[in-house]
Amino acid sequence: MKYIDHIYMNGHFVAPRGTDRQELIDPSTREIIGSAALGNEEDAKLAIAAAKSAFASFSKTNAEERAAMLQRLNDAVLERIEDLAEANILEYGAPRMAAVGRVKLAAANFLDSKEALEQFEFVRYIGKAKVVSEPVGVIGIITPWNASYSQITAKLGAAIAAGSTVVIKPSELSALQTQLLTECFDAAGIPAGVINVVNGLGATVGAELTRNPDVAMINFTGSTRVGKEIRRASIDTMKRVTLELGGKSPNIILDDADFAKAIPAAVRSCYLNNGQACVAGTRLFVPEHRLEEVKKLAREAVEALKVGLPSEADTVLGPIVTEKQYDQVQHYIRAGIREGAELVVGGEGHPAGLEQGNFVRPTVFAHVTEDMTIAKEEIFGPVLSILTYTTEEEAVTMANNTDYGLGAYISTTNLEKASELASRIQAGVVLINGAGFEMKAPFGGFKHSGIGREYGIYGLEDCLETKTITGFD
Numbered sequence: 001m002k003y004i005d006h007i008y009m010n011g012h013f014v015a016p017r018g019t020d021r022q023e024l025i026d027p028s029t030r031e032i033i034g035s036a037a038l039g040n041e042e043d044a045k046l047a048i049a050a051a052k053s054a055f056a057s058f059s060k061t062n063a064e065e066r067a068a069m070l071q072r073l074n075d076a077v078l079e080r081i082e083d084l085a086e087a088n089i090l091e092y093g094a095p096r097m098a099a100v101g102r103v104k105l106a107a108a109n110f111l112d113s114k115e116a117l118e119q120f121e122f123v124r125y126i127g128k129a130k131v132v133s134e135p136v137g138v139i140g141i142i143t144p145w146n147a148s149y150s151q152i153t154a155k156l157g158a159a160i161a162a163g164s165t166v167v168i169k170p171s172e173l174s175a176l177q178t179q180l181l182t183e184c185f186d187a188a189g190i191p192a193g194v195i196n197v198v199n200g201l202g203a204t205v206g207a208e209l210t211r212n213p214d215v216a217m218i219n220f221t222g223s224t225r226v227g228k229e230i231r232r233a234s235i236d237t238m239k240r241v242t243l244e245l246g247g248k249s250p251n252i253i254l255d256d257a258d259f260a261k262a263i264p265a266a267v268r269s270c271y272l273n274n275g276q277a278c279v280a281g282t283r284l285f286v287p288e289h290r291l292e293e294v295k296k297l298a299r300e301a302v303e304a305l306k307v308g309l310p311s312e313a314d315t316v317l318g319p320i321v322t323e324k325q326y327d328q329v330q331h332y333i334r335a336g337i338r339e340g341a342e343l344v345v346g347g348e349g350h351p352a353g354l355e356q357g358n359f360v361r362p363t364v365f366a367h368v369t370e371d372m373t374i375a376k377e378e379i380f381g382p383v384l385s386i387l388t389y390t391t392e393e394e395a396v397t398m399a400n401n402t403d404y405g406l407g408a409y410i411s412t413t414n415l416e417k418a419s420e421l422a423s424r425i426q427a428g429v430v431l432i433n434g435a436g437f438e439m440k441a442p443f444g445g446f447k448h449s450g451i452g453r454e455y456g457i458y459g460l461e462d463c464l465e466t467k468t469i470t471g472f473d
């Protein structure tokens with residue numbers, strides 16, 4: 001059994017004031033594997049006070065000192081790569097290879113922030129004015145469960161690069177991973193009070209961060225629903241907010257694309273992190289006259305993916321994070337069937353032999369129309385919806401016909417056409433022909449997918465205030 005009894009503030013692991021605990025559950029077996037102490041509003045207040053007090057000196061550190069800290073944070077995370085990966089496997093059911101990759105990605109965020117810090121001009125001269133970028137103040141970092149390590153390190157890296165101090169409220173569903181990651185932060189020798197981590201619920205610790213006058217900014221990743229609540233709660237204290245929210249990303253396959261490559265890639269993009277990814281390409285748009293071919297390729301691609309225990313080396317898709325989320329995915333699969341979509345592969349229930357955990361049958365629907373629930377709502381599971389178009393104009397219109405605007409994917413052999421389509425799609429990130437993400441480039445959403453940008457120089461800028469000073473001439 002694993003017991004987590006402490007939160008982290010002012011450079012120490014301490015028992016929280018909060019007395020509630022939360023069970024830790026293995027998603028592969030639904031067995032209880034331990035419990036974690038939950039902080040409350042009082043803990044959040046104390047952590048904010050520690051961060052505020054540390055800000056006075058930390059905001060005066062120079063870029064070289066902070067770059068050295070970011071390097072140490074990267075090293076400290078890599079030092080514990082095996083432990084962190086194990087926790088990711090146990091708590092999320094991530095397949096081993098994915099877990100190791102995820103930790104490396106999380107550590108690399110610190111190096112990207114370091115590079116941004118080294119390139120950034122904190123003082124510029126414009127006409128007769130001296131323009132200075134200063135750290136914004138205490139930042140409240142609130143993160144979701146689906147990519148806990150990298151969400152936390154991206155936001156923490158940007159804050160440290162800027163010279164801001166933080167209170168981190170990670171998802172209560174990632175308490176085990178949070179504990180280990182916090183031990184890495186502690187080992188990196190960052191001044192006391194710069195990093196504070198309070199495990200707790202959104203309604204208590206999260207809400208305190210969003211209304212506390214000593215928090216200058218909230219850097220949030222999570223659902224659009226909670227993002228809106230946070231923006232509302234932040235108004236009275238005029239906090240700056242960076243919001244990375246949900247998505248329903250389109251994937252447009254043009255007629256000239258290499259379908260044998262593009263369709264399996266589309267399936268993989270939708271099933272990224274078992275479909276529990278904000279940028280999952282969940283709406284696949286294909287030319288109407290190619291539908292039968294697409295269905296065949298999609299079915300073959302899905303059948304080649306192994307759903308299994310995270311511990312098995314060839315597993316590609318593990319369990320869904322919680323039973324509640326499993327039920328939610330089942331609800332959407334039933335909605336697809338009920339509303340008349342054609343089930344190409346997958347469907348309701350568990351895959352054979354995996355009845356004990358939150359395992360879902362990877363599913364593809366065809367003949368999906370724009371008014372269906374599965375085409376509109378974020379499912380957060382391995383469910384791909386195929387829609388058809390007759391003209392490219394229609395494909396772009398349908399791609400944009402959503403409140404979301406996070407990611408978009410295009411497949412075509414005509415790069416000029418891809419560039420033209422990319423300019424017409426309302427999304428913060430457009431990936432062409434299976435290209436990967438550039439982690440130093442900005443990431444964020446249009447429309448209800450968010451406000452602000454993360455990563456690299458854009459992430460750093462989001463954590464800075466700008467001051468113009470004149471009169472030196």
Ligand code: NAD
Nearest residue numbers: 143144145170171202206207222223226244245246247278
């Ligand atoms: P969630 O919105 O339920 O929770 C996110 C965090 O907010 C958690 O730490 C939660 O405790 C906290 N919270 C909840 N209510 C709060 C409140 N009233 N005040 C302050 N904090 C509160 O999201 P989730 O289920 O953990 O994660 C999945 C969601 O995150 C999906 O919608 C997904 O698209 C989104 N997401 C977005 C990105 C991105 O970069 N755009 C990345 C990953 C996940």
